[in-house]
Amino acid sequence: xxxxxxxxxxxxxxxxxxxxxxxxxxxxxxxxxxxxxxxxxxxxxxxxxxxxxxxxxxxxxxxxxxxxxxxxxxxxxxxxxxxxxxxxxxxxxxxxxxxxxxxxxxxxxxxxxxxxxxxxxxxxxxxxxxxxxxxxxxxxxxxxxxxxxxxxxxxxxxxxxxxxxxxxxxxxxxxxxxxxxxxxxxxxxxxxxxxxxxxxxxxxxxxxxxxxxxxxxxxxxxxxxxxxxxxxxxxxxxxxxxxxxxxxxxxxxxxxxxxxxxxxxxxxxxxxxxxxxxxxxxxxxxxxxxxxxxxxxxxxxxxxxxxxxxxxxxxxxxxxxxxxxxxxxxxxxxxxxxxxxxxxxxxxxxxxxxxxxxxxxxxxxxxxxxxxxxxxxxxxxxxxxxxxxxxxxxxxxxxxxxxxxxxxxx
Amino acid sequence: xxxxxxxxxxxxxxxxxxxxxxxxxxxxxxxxxxxxxxxxxxxxxxxxxxxxxxxxxxxxxxxxxxxxxxxxxxxxxxxxxxxxxxxxxxxxxxxxxxxxxxxxxxxxxxxxxxxxxxxxxxxxxxxxxxxxxxxxxxxxxxxxxxxxxxxxxxxxxxxxxxxxxxxxxxxxxxxxxxxxxxxxxxxxxxxxxxxxxxxxxxxxxxxxxxxxxxxxxxxxxxxxxxxxxxxxxxxxxxxxxxxxxxxxxxxxxxxxxxxxxxxxxxxxxxxxxxxxxxxxxxxxxxxxxxxxxxxxxxxxxxxxxxxxxxxxxxxxxxxxxxxxxxxxxxxxxxxxxxxxxxxxxxxxxxxxxxxxxxxxxxxxxxxxxxxxxxxxxxxxxxxxxxxxxxxxxxxxxxxxxxxxxxxxxx
Numbered sequence: 001x002x003x004x005x006x007x008x009x010x011x012x013x014x015x016x017x018x019x020x021x022x023x024x025x026x027x028x029x030x031x032x033x034x035x036x037x038x039x040x041x042x043x044x045x046x047x048x049x050x051x052x053x054x055x056x057x058x059x060x061x062x063x064x065x066x067x068x069x070x071x072x073x074x075x076x077x078x079x080x081x082x083x084x085x086x087x088x089x090x091x092x093x094x095x096x097x098x099x100x101x102x103x104x105x106x107x108x109x110x111x112x113x114x115x116x117x118x119x120x121x122x123x124x125x126x127x128x129x130x131x132x133x134x135x136x137x138x139x140x141x142x143x144x145x146x147x148x149x150x151x152x153x154x155x156x157x158x159x160x161x162x163x164x165x166x167x168x169x170x171x172x173x174x175x176x177x178x179x180x181x182x183x184x185x186x187x188x189x190x191x192x193x194x195x196x197x198x199x200x201x202x203x204x205x206x207x208x209x210x211x212x213x214x215x216x217x218x219x220x221x222x223x224x225x226x227x228x229x230x231x232x233x234x235x236x237x238x239x240x241x242x243x244x245x246x247x248x249x250x251x252x253x254x255x256x257x258x259x260x261x262x263x264x265x266x267x268x269x270x271x272x273x274x275x276x277x278x279x280x281x282x283x284x285x286x287x288x289x290x291x292x293x294x295x296x297x298x299x300x301x302x303x304x305x306x307x308x309x310x311x312x313x314x315x316x317x318x319x320x321x322x323x324x325x326x327x328x329x330x331x332x333x334x335x336x337x338x339x340x341x342x343x344x345x346x347x348x349x350x351x352x353x354x355x356x357x358x359x360x361x362x363x364x365x366x367x368x369x370x371x372x373x374x375x376x377x378x379x380x381x382x383x384x385x386x387x388x389x390x391x392x393x394x395x396x397x398x399x400x401x402x403x404x405x406x407x408x409x410x
Numbered sequence: 411x412x413x414x415x416x417x418x419x420x421x422x423x424x425x426x427x428x429x430x431x432x433x434x435x436x437x438x439x440x441x442x443x444x445x446x447x448x449x450x451x452x453x454x455x456x457x458x459x460x461x462x463x464x465x466x467x468x469x470x471x472x473x474x475x476x477x478x479x480x481x482x483x484x485x486x487x488x489x490x491x492x493x494x495x496x497x498x499x500x501x502x503x504x505x506x507x508x509x510x511x512x513x514x515x516x517x518x519x520x521x522x523x524x525x526x527x528x529x530x531x532x533x534x535x536x537x538x539x540x541x542x543x544x545x546x547x548x549x550x551x552x553x554x555x556x557x558x559x560x561x562x563x564x565x566x567x568x569x570x571x572x573x574x575x576x577x578x579x580x581x582x583x584x585x586x587x588x589x590x591x592x593x594x595x596x597x598x599x600x601x602x603x604x605x606x607x608x609x610x611x612x613x614x615x616x617x618x619x620x621x622x623x624x625x626x627x628x629x630x631x632x633x634x635x636x637x638x639x640x641x642x643x644x645x646x647x648x649x650x651x652x653x654x655x656x657x658x659x660x661x662x663x664x665x666x667x668x669x670x671x672x673x674x675x676x677x678x679x680x681x682x683x684x685x686x687x688x689x690x691x692x693x694x695x696x697x698x699x700x701x702x703x704x705x706x707x708x709x710x711x712x713x714x715x716x717x718x719x720x721x722x723x724x725x726x727x728x729x730x731x732x733x734x735x736x737x738x739x740x741x742x743x744x745x746x747x748x749x750x751x752x753x754x755x756x757x758x759x760x761x762x763x764x765x766x767x768x769x770x771x772x773x774x775x776x777x778x779x780x781x782x783x784x785x786x787x788x789x790x791x792x793x794x795x796x797x798x799x800x801x802x803x804x805x806x807x808x809x810x811x812x813x814x815x816x817x818x819x820x
Contacts, residue, residue, distance in 0.1 A: 015437025027425025190523030280698025288690025302710035
């Protein structure tokens with residue numbers, strides 16, 4: 001079944017609010033085996049809403065509208081659907097009584113303008129709204145379904161889960177769509193695209209690549225009449241990708257690097273400390289975004305000057321020789337963090353976040369060192385796109401990747 | 411002029427990411443007097459993208475696409491526009507060289523796949539991408555304009571501001587809409603609403619209130635045929651608001667607390683150091699998000715355990731008596747940071763980020779202390795909503811507000 005979402009609201013087209021209803025519904029529909037092909041944002045303008053509805057009616061089986069069910073003059077979704085269907089709007093006594101009692105429960109009289117919300121057309125059924133005044137509409141005609149849902153997310157989601165989804169499920173072919181995200185690191189997008197190209201032509205499951213801050217994601221999406229079959233299709237493709245990519249795969253679905261490395265540290269009963277220059281505390285902050293990180297994170301040092309680095313135990317002579325942006329200095333920072341904070345592993349990060357170059361090193365230059373004592377050391381250098389926030393984020397992600405690598409062989 | 415946005419990307423239609431590009435552009439277009447009537451989300455499917463482009467071509471003057479300019483097989487915006495225009499895609503030597511040099515600067519060879527990004531059609535002009543490999547497209551034909559922008563928000567926004575907007579402005583006529591954001595702190599929303607109520611009824615400029623993480627924002631929006639007139643309307647309303655709110659106003663438009671406090675420190679030739687517990691480095695990272703922050707920021711200490719706090723100079727006896735989440739400990743942290751890092755001002759932050767309470771203190775408890783030596787001290791405690799990321803963000807914002815207050819009277 002093909003679905004289409006029409007989100008109404010002039011505020012969406014002025015950038016005053018971000019539409020969170022469409023992403024919510026977009027994530028729900030595949031679970032019912034419904035394909036979403038189009039999302040359209042249109043203002044509170046009846047001709048344009050009707051235009052969007054007509055097009056959706058031609059090309060989709062299920063049309064979901066959000067917004068425009070309120071009591072104000074700007075709320076015209078009911079009018080637009082009535083125009084599309086060529087049916088008259090009439091007051092429904094039952095809905096009206098429901099509204100009246102809702103207001104009287106709140107101890108207020110129902111304002112005249114709310115009568116608008118009690119109007120309905122013959123081929124529509126009112127959908128109760130447990131948390132708001134606007135009833136939804138369920139329109140069924142010529143095998144097509146129009147679902148008119150309220151705009152406020154908590155009303156829309158509640159109506160979707162409690163009223164719409166249960167009524168919709170029995171009508172569906174029962175096809176299920178399952179997605180699996182495979183997170184990779186260390187292979188450039190274009191190269192990765194070449195490596196997995198044999199699977200890119202597959203139509204079930206489909207494979208798509210997305211460049212994310214924490215590496216390239218591969219998304220497998222399988223469709224089948226039975227969940228078990230879809231899961232099997234995913235599993236087969238996943239094992240092929242594992243064979244191709246091996247350790248370049250670091251996580252799946254919701255996995256986050258800071259959680260992953262945190263768990264690895266906990267399992268190995270290892271503790272961590274950091275000394276940061278260009279990332280300015282973002283590494284420590286990312287590590288401590290994880291609940292329970294105090295189990296393994298001893299603390300961090302933000303050494304934003306040569307003097308601070310020396311104060312934290314980096315050899316002043318080395319700093320005088322090499323400057324502050326240097327691989328040996330990164331190594332010394334990692335070691336000093338480990339010793340100063342009595343941790344098993346220290347991470348040192350120094351570089352040029354920008355906007356100006358430092359010591360002749362271009363913006364985006366980053367040196368990362370990890371010191372686990374003895375032979376357990378690793379280092380890494382990179383030149384990131386010269387945008388300050390990006391350099392910081394990328395350096396943090398790289399540091400966590402390097403940590404993961406070291407821990408894999410610990 | 412009528413504009414239309416087409417955001418491409420199957421991940422949008424699976425609810426895996428939320429489209430932030432459309433809201434950004436939707437907020438930008440009115441400033442140029444451009445009316446946005448349609449936003450369409452369509453997957454990485456060439457026939458559907460072409461269908462969306464054809465419709466947009468019929469009903470809009472400016473078509474802005476986002477996404478689909480990457481090097482992978484799924485990136486087909488170039489192909490779709492070429493099909494719409496009925497023009498062939500050819501490699502552009504100049505773009506190709508630009509890509510090659512970008513890769514060689516990063517010390518890697520350009521993958522074959524990226525050649526895709528060097529293709530262009532006769533009626534398109536390549537728009538430089540300062541922070542990514544994907545050049546944008548500026549297509550002009552029969553008085554219509556197609557702008558193809560990259561999907562990653564930081565690339566899209568930079569291209570819009572530096573390349574597109576300046577080229578677009580001279581082509582436009584008609585009404586200009588200008589907005590001015592006035593940022594306040596310290597006055598609750600309802601009270602603020604009362605204070606500015608005389609202006610709330612105004613229709614040009616309009617005034618709206620928004621509650622944000624860094625305080626309540628007032629948004630003035632004026633409309634006029636001439637930019638100068640709109641600016642005049644804003645200026646008049648702004649001076650009235652300044653008269654009403656005085657020092658409760660801390661910034662305008664893009665002003666950020668970390669930039670503001672940074673400038674105040676620089677002007678006063680003062681230096682800063684931090685010791686953080688519950689914020690885990692986020693305060694230092696926020697301070698160092700500001701270019702040039704090394705002028706005044708000496709460094710930070712992330713003391714994620716009592717032991718680390720003591721190692722950084724907090725009196726061990728005090729910690730034994732009071733525990734780690736305590737106002738006196740916050741004050742001791744601020745002082746220790748100031749002394750350890752030889753700064754004029756130290757900030758100490760300790761609290762309970764969650765998910766579990768600490769020492770019987772509920773999640774969301776935060777103690778902040780600022781120590782400028784002698785009598786220049788201030789402290790603050792709060793109980794924030796018990797969500798870990800929120801507690802961290804709120805604590806950082808509060809710390810910077812407290813710093814601003816102290817500096818105002820320095």
